[in-house]
Amino acid sequence: MSDVTTNTELVNAAARGDQGAWDLIVKRYLPLVYSVIGNFRLSRSDAQDVNQTVWLRLVEHLDDIRDPRALPGWIAVTTRNEALHLLRKRTRTVQFDPMSNPMFDDHPQSPSIDEDLLRSERRQVLREALAELPQKQRELLLLLVADPPVSYREISKRLRIPLGSIGPTRARYLERLRATSALKVFLASDADTNQFGA
Amino acid sequence: MNVVAKFDDRNDDDLMAELSAAVAEEQLVPADAVDDARGAFQLRAVDQEFALLAMLYDSLLDQEALVRGASRASVRTLTFQRGELSLEIEVTDDSIVGQVIPQQAAHVTLTTRQATLGSADTDEWGTFMMPRPAVGSVRLIWSTASEKLVTDWFSL
Numbered sequence: 531m532s533d534v535t536t537n538t539e540l541v542n543a544a545a546r547g548d549q550g551a552w553d554l555i556v557k558r559y560l561p562l563v564y565s566v567i568g569n570f571r572l573s574r575s576d577a578q579d580v581n582q583t584v585w586l587r588l589v590e591h592l593d594d595i596r597d598p599r600a601l602p603g604w605i606a607v608t609t610r611n612e613a614l615h616l617l618r619k620r621t622r623t624v625q626f627d628p629m630s631n632p633m634f635d636d637h638p639q640s641p642s643i644d645e646d647l648l649r650s651e652r653r654q655v656l657r658e659a660l661a662e663l664p665q666k667q668r669e670l671l672l673l674l675v676a677d678p679p680v681s682y683r684e685i686s687k688r689l690r691i692p693l694g695s696i697g698p699t700r701a702r703y704l705e706r707l708r709a710t711s712a713l714k715v716f717l718a719s720d721a722d723t724n725q726f727g728a
Numbered sequence: 729m730n731v732v733a734k735f736d737d738r739n740d741d742d743l744m745a746e747l748s749a750a751v752a753e754e755q756l757v758p759a760d761a762v763d764d765a766r767g768a769f770q771l772r773a774v775d776q777e778f779a780l781l782a783m784l785y786d787s788l789l790d791q792e793a794l795v796r797g798a799s800r801a802s803v804r805t806l807t808f809q810r811g812e813l814s815l816e817i818e819v820t821d822d823s824i825v826g827q828v829i830p831q832q833a834a835h836v837t838l839t840t841r842q843a844t845l846g847s848a849d850t851d852e853w854g855t856f857m858m859p860r861p862a863v864g865s866v867r868l869i870w871s872t873a874s875e876k877l878v879t880d881w882f883s884l
Contacts, residue, residue, distance in 0.1 A: 544769070546823070552769040560765055561753045568756070579883045581761045583865045585768035586881040591782050610884060615788035653750035660747070675748035704740050
């Protein structure tokens with residue numbers, strides 16, 4: 531698979547039985563599943579059930595996906611529905627205060643699926659862009675965003691680059707990141723909605 | 729759009745912040761979730777022998793039923809369909825009761841990815857009943873003279 535493989539190519543290959551294509555779909559959209567799950571207060575094992583159900587169902591529906599561009603939307607909605615129903619099941623059995631309405635109280639701030647999708651797609655593109663960079667460039671950027679943070683001094687030591695050059699190097703590598711095919715394709719396909727601020 | 733459109737990729741600090749969120753998002757995914765998601769594909773070979781009844785209705789997701797208070801009752805109903813054939817099930821705290829419509833003589837099995845949790849024969853009306861297992865991703869499988877049938881996965 532090339533650096534920028536479309537969902538259409540991935541879904542078609544997976545439908546023909548290509549495990550590698552399936553693994554790429556998983557890599558691309560598993561963070562979306564977990565970011566949607568993160569909107570709900572689910573236990574770790576409930577989250578695991580939701581995740582499993584979503585992927586099992588996708589396997590069965592691979593042949594029915596007429597427009598693979600709709601894949602992230604399908605994944606997000608299926609995840610939300612599964613998470614919602616587990617949540618309702620739990621709140622139904624653990625209801626102490628009859629005056630409160632757990633269904634509405636539990637996720638009043640939950641952002642819309644559209645917002646989840648846009649944010650998650652952008653982040654997925656950034657991860658793919660990062661994967662396109664040569665190792666040295668990727669390493670520096672990853673150290674700079676590490677959590678917990680890594681000091682410039684430590685970065686300088688680990689990567690054997692002068693302390694003073696980290697700033698300028700970061701700027702140069704970010705330019706490279708913007709020039710990756712993942713980012714360029716995304717910016718081009720999204721020019722009308724201006725998602726990446728280009 | 730508001731929140732999403734604020735980010736400007738031409739600004740280095742904004743791009744770094746977004747990159748940081750992107751990397752963190754992937755790190756939030758537990759390792760066993762990757763295995764589960766990848767492993768789901770292994771069922772594809774098996775699944776191709778089966779005709780799928782897709783989930784049409786789940787009372788847990790029915791907004792109107794929620795307003796009416798129906799889902800507060802301890803019965804959950806699910807409907808699966810494929811063409812003329814449908815399967816309705818009612819899940820209570822301790823049992824699963826189902827009906828195949830139109831009536832079919834069948835041996836219905838409830839399975840997870842790894843194991844069979846229960847099974848039952850349909851009666852003259854196409855109905856069956858089995859104990860309800862605790863939790864998990866499950867589906868129902870049965871065979872007729874001409875085809876093997878399977879429902880969508882659902883979580884108990």
